Amino acid sequence: xxxxxxxxxxxxxxRALSSFWRDVxxxxxxxxxxxxxxxxxxxxxxxxxxxARVGVPEEQRNRASAIEDPDGHGPRLFFQQVPEDxxxxxxxxxxxxxxxxxxxxERMAALEVECERLIVMGATRVRRYEPDPPMSAGFIVMxxxxxxxxxxx
Numbered sequence: 001x002x003x004x005x006x007x008x009x010x011x012x013x014x015r016a017l018s019s020f021w022r023d024v025x026x027x028x029x030x031x032x033x034x035x036x037x038x039x040x041x042x043x044x045x046x047x048x049x050x051x052a053r054v055g056v057p058e059e060q061r062n063r064a065s066a067i068e069d070p071d072g073h074g075p076r077l078f079f080q081q082v083p084e085d086x087x088x089x090x091x092x093x094x095x096x097x098x099x100x101x102x103x104x105x106e107r108m109a110a111l112e113v114e115c116e117r118l119i120v121m122g123a124t125r126v127r128r129y130e131p132d133p134p135m136s137a138g139f140i141v142m143x144x145x146x147x148x149x150x151x152x153x
Contacts (some may be wrong), residue, residue: 006076006092010086011146017045018065020122020145021077024096027067071108086147095139095153096141104131111152118152119141 011017022029028086029043032050037043051061074101099110108131122145129137140152 006078008059008078008136009146009148010082010084012081012085012143013062013078013146014081015062017077017146018067018077021079022067023076023121024118024123024144025067026070027074027077028070030068030085031064042099090149093148094150096150098152103137108130108138110139114152115140115142 009017011023018029021027029047031037031043032047035050037046040045048061052058062088063081066076068076096114099113102110108128111128115123116152119125124143126141126149128142129136129138137153139151142152143149
């Protein structure tokens with residue numbers, strides 16, 4: 001039997017980092033436990049209200065945040081606040097599949113467009129790797145706003 005997974009990020013600012021990844025992946029922020037959110041409701045406001053109701057002090061309300069695939073296919077991403085900064089290269093990273101089915105210059109052009117979109121959102125471009133068939137179709141290495149490496153693939 002297979003298992004569902006959650007990918008957990010250590011973060012300085014869980015809400016901000018989860019918002020970045022929500023926008024990168026097209027994920028959504030889940031509603032608080034037992035809360036039915038109207039379609040146009042702001043999930044962060046609902047979480048603030050929920051945390052206040054259950055007695056979480058305001059200075060502790062950014063200790064964790066989560067996002068989910070609205071289609072239920074991808075893993076849940078969880079962001080937990082930690083006191084230390086990132087100090088080394090990730091041993092695990094996300095590959096964001098931004099150019100499925102494309103090859104060569106058409107693929108790399110699509111990756112460049114996505115790279116520019118993510119830079120505007122706070123990501124940093126690290127380097128581009130050109131296609132090297134048959135072993136690599138080409139990709140771009142980036143970092144998120146807190147320095148976590150990921151690839152546009």
